[in-house]
Amino acid sequence: MTAYQDANGEELHEVRLTVNGTARAARVPARRLLSDCLRHDLRLTGTHVGCEHGVCGACTILLDGAAVRSCLLLAVSVDGTDITTVEGLAGPDGTLSPVQQAFAECHGLQCGYCTPGFLTTITAGLAVTPDPDDEQARDMIGGNLCRCTGYQNILAAVHRAAEITRERAADAGGRS
């Protein structure tokens, strides 16, 4: 694929990604995890790495719109894809996304380490299930660990985010 090598003689591969709407490229060894490629090569440190084996969900990003664990993907394997990280959730003017707004309102975070994974997971979840009942909301966040909050405020934030999304849609509709 390429003839590039790093200082240790390990072969490097060219990876092109669209990250939060911007075309990005990096030269990485095949074993570079996508989570490390985002954080170290592209300097997008919003994506957090917790367990590095797929259990905690902190590193969840959106890959072509679907929530996935970035620690369980090789960067080279997702060459050419469209990625959204937590940095890409807010609007261009800095307006918080509905899920971010709901976390702020409902006190859905304490230390914040797990928060990027929850925000991306819930963003993707609400796209599929816009009006979740309590069980669906619990199911939505079942794959993410939080050691601070006890989850109740995060659960409230899922419902509030659904509400904010509807409110904003109604506002936009009313103005047009």
Next chain:
Amino acid sequence: MKPPPFRYSRPESITEALALLDDEAKVLAGGQSLVPLLNFRLAAPEHLVDINRLTALSYVDTANGAVRVGALARHADLLASDAAAAAQPLLRQALRWVAHPAIRNRGTTVGSLVHADPAGEMPAVLALLGGTVHVASTAGERSIPASDFFLGPLESAVQPDELAVEAEFPVLPRTGTGTGFAEISRRRGDYAVCGVAVLAWLAADARIGGASAAYLSMGPVPVVVDLTEAVAGTAADAATFPAAAGLARDRLNPQPDIHATASYRRHLAGVLTERALLTAVARAREARDA
């Protein structure tokens, strides 16, 4: 931790992929089991052959009396397929229990079969239904029945020079049959402490004709138990199936681990057998009455 170094290939065709497979190679599909093993350095393949460009294998096909799942179809693709759920309801019943949505979005059904984790849901489904895995190599193709496919924990019959290209699940016969699935895990989406898939059918007199079950996390491979002797002739509207629960407890020999003792697992097998049977028989009655 981080994966150890490996050589990496990303073939654009099945032919190219097969030419790359040998004793040093390992296939990367969804990677939701393989990448954790690499991160822990429990696996250190010399050469990784990434099949994510083989989009011709992304299919879920329900024509011709079977649900055929290509090697690159994600769990989420199969779960979302209404045609697959109609043809073989057990697929959707079981897939809801496979990990979390973020894992199902990337992990493949064929990959989970080849990975052959005894705690995996889909190996038990393939075993119960008597499905088949079709594999290919440069030497040709072969079809491996489920009964010959699972050799031990994390060991399937697929050879290092072979690519599993398709899993074939038989469809549910239309009349008087039903399926059920039940599982207990410590957290939704975690590995099953015990799980069971059940297939039940009604007799001509509308009583239960028979049933079979496949258990996960109850042995080194999926364990299939014929429950017919315990349920045949029972009223189809029975609320409990104590004989089937007893038979399951007698036949299974689970191992203890940090999550559960062997006796607790055996207890769960009885309880879950009854739950899955209730669902399967109810579905069979719906199918008969429809």
